[in-house]
Amino acid sequence: MRLLNIAAFFFALSSALLLYGLNYDTRRLEAEVQTKERLADDARSDIAVLKAERGTLARPDRIDGLARQLGLGPPKTDQFDSGREVSELDTRPAAKGR
Amino acid sequence: MTGARGNLRILDRDARRTSERAVSGVLFAAFAGVVIQLLVLAVPRHPDITLAISEPIAATSFSRPDIVDRNGRLLATDLEAPSIFADAALVLDRDEVVEKLSTVLPDLNGGQLLRDLSDRNRRFIWVRRGVAPGIAQKVHDLGLPGISFRYELKRAYPGGKMAGHLLGYTDVDNRGVSGIERYIDDKVGVDPVHSAVLSSRPPVRLSIDIGVQHALEDELDEGARRYKSEGAAGVVLNIKTGEIIASASLPRVDPAWPMQALDNKHIDRMAAGTYELGSVFKTLTLAMAFNEGLAKPDTLLDVRQPLEAGRFTVKDFHPSNRPLTVTEVYTHSSNVGAGMLALEAGPEKLQAFLKNLGLLDQMTTEEGPLAAPQLPPRWNRISTITASFGHGIAIAPLQFAAAAATVLNSGKTVHPTFLRKFDAGAADGKPVVSPATSQMMANLMRLNVVNRDGTGGKADVPGFRVGGKTGTADIAAKGGYTSNSVISSFLATFPTDDPQYLTFVILFEPKGIEETRGHRTAGVNAAPMTGELIARIAAQLGVAPQTVASTQ
Structure with a gap:
């Protein structure tokens, strides 16, 4: 019985010490989680802003103007060819335009 | 003689039992302490609660899902925008506040704000909601006591006027008033929020290209x-x-x-x-x-x-x-x-x-x-x-x-x-x-x-x-x-x-x-x-x- 009590006493002591450490670890981790959550919130907000900025930069009326400055324009009918002819390009031994 | 020895042994046994109980009690208390402490650690704490109580109760706004075109290109999204509010109890000089704010916000209804500020019990008065960050900075630089900021969600349309008629618009609380924005409120759903929390709902995909x-x-x-x-x-x-x-x-x-x-x-x-x-x-x-x-x-x-x-x-x-x-x-x-x-x-x-x-x-x-x-x-x-x-x-x-x-x-x-x-x-x-x-x-x-x-x-x-x-x-x-x-x-x-x-x-x-x-x-x-x-x-x-x- 005495042996059991002594074992329990040491067990209680070691758990208390462990708990003491655990307590500090938990507080630290909690603080860390909060920091990370704040960072995630900031990142989410940044993503929203960047998404909106990308939307603004990619708006077709802007791209249209820029493309026309480069001499580009809507596709013309003669610019299209059938998929079969394009796939034949690969199989022809000396395909034109290579 | 044997009787006295027998009594002593009984006393000895009683004493030992008492001390054993005491030790067990101490040990039990120690373990109980450990368990309680563990439970305390296990329960998550809400640091927001203290914040929510100390902050004045503000109008709720709504977070809305994005609107994208048929290929996933963005047509409307929520952004965080600062809103300006006044706490009448903290304002020292009402005239000065209104006068200085008018320099940054020329279309401010000064008379109304002056009346609102005259009631010292009003701890929360909107001055302007959803302003540009530059404007908010200017107001901040005025250094007026009693003027503070909150971040709220504000609808942004990256395409400008594109498809403006069908997208509709939202009110100051970020609720849909007409067009697809109204449809989102009625059929898709929006979430009431107390601060600038972006929506986690999937975007609404339109047929528009x-x-x-x-x-x-x-x-x-x-x-x-x-x-x-x-x-x-x-x-x-x-x-x-x-x-x-x-x-x-x-x-x-x-x-x-x-x-x-x-x-x-x-x-x-x-x-x-x-x-x-x-x-x-x-x-x-x-x-x-x-x-x-x-x-x-x-x-x-x-x-x-x-x-x-x-x-x-x-x-x-x-x-x-x-x-x-x-x-x-x-x-x-x-x-x-x-x-x-x-x-x-x-x-x-x-x-x-x-x-x-x-x-x-x-x-x-x-x-x-x-x-x-x-x-x-x-x-x-x-x-x-x-x-x-x-x-x-x-x-x-x-x-x-x-x-x-x-x-x-x-x-x-x-x-x-x-x-x-x-x-x-x-x-x-x-x-x-x-x-x-x-x-x-x-x-x-x-x-x-x-x-x-x-x-x-x-x-x-x-x-x-x-x-x-x-x-x-x-x-x-x-x-x-x-x-x-x-x-x-x-x-x-x-x-x-x-x-x-x-x-x-x-x-x-x-x-x-x-x-x-x-x-x-x-x-x-x-x-x-x-x-x-x-x-x-x-x-x-x-x-x-x-x-x-x-x-x-």
Whole structure:
């Protein structure tokens, strides 16, 4: 019985010490989680802003103007060819335009 | 002796038991302490609670899902924006606060703020919500005690005015007021939030393609400028699915500035206005005649004499001196011919046909209810004749486009939608017209574009098999029709061998210009605009030119 009590006493002591450490670890981790959550919130907000900025930069009326400055324009009918002819390009031994 | 030793042993045993109990008690208490402490650690703490109690209770705002186009490109999103509020208890000098704030916010209602601040018990007074970060910084730099900031969500539209009418707008609490924004509140759902918490809902995917939308808006801008029109509108519709690929109305509105959308000039002419659309309506009259077996494309009609109905006389813009076939009635746009076909069917059949096409009832899309159609009070001889060529019956252009799409979709009803659909969906009910009638109409529309004497020649785009019909309607005014202002429109479909897409372009009060030799009929303005539009969008919509399509 005495042996059991002594074992329990040491067990209680070691758990208390462990708990003491655990307590500090938990507080630290909690603080860390909060920091990370704040960072995630900031990142989410940044993503929203960047998404909106990308939307603004990619708006077709802007791209249209820029493309026309480069001499580009809507596709013309003669610019299209059938998929079969394009796939034949690969199989022809000396395909034109290579 | 033995008795005394026995007593001692009992005492000894009692003492030991007591001390054992004490030790067990201490150990139990120690373990209980460990368990309690572990439980305390395990329960998550809410640091926000303290914040929520100390902060004044503010109005709730709403976080909304993004709106994207059919390809996932952004049309509307929530952004964090600072809002300025005042705490009357902390304000030292009310006059100074109002005076200094007015330097940064010139349109501030100073008198109202002064009155609000005079009540020291008011701990939360909005000064301005959703300001630009630069403005917030300037207010912050004023260093006024009692003026603070909160971050709230504010709707942003990266595309500016693009698709402004159909997107609608939100109020200061970020709730949808009109258009798709209203639909999101009613059907998709928004989340009330107390601070700037972005929505975790998936984005709302529209049927709009912003590439096609831009091409449509650009062509309408160009057309309105060139033909000096008061306004313009257009729609691109997928006939098979009912998806609206683009819809625009000029003058445009900016969803970020909703106030300007309120005046009559800025309404969405595609959905919120009804107009007598003129000869484009003959497409429906002829479809009815073919479907009822009243005529074939080569049936001859004697259109030389004007149609008399009471005190009205209906005649053609360019009267013919010979009988015309039904095909020619369409390509020459003969009012008399269309009237004769409608009279042959009779008012009941015409009315029933328009009813089956959904033209006599108010239509609703995700953007909201369309303007209710304005119908003749009585379906008599004159109203039957005029309705056959699109007068005396005023319809929202989008509703008309849907009816025309139904005719071209083998008679299967087309329900226009602003939401992306991934399949054509099951057809509901009996087809309104037979597939043969549908194909006949597509052929007729094509003939109207390729025939030398057709009215839609300027809409042709080589390779894309465009078919169409012009409409030039006098505008109804007090006591009759104005002789000098028209609505000119062009209804088109492509490719006509299997109609996939429908476009409907309208110009409001275009003027005759040098290029059109003073004419303002649809054949010289709306038709070439449609040609330009289809040349730009056909490839984006995945329609191959005939030279390519025939080899695949």
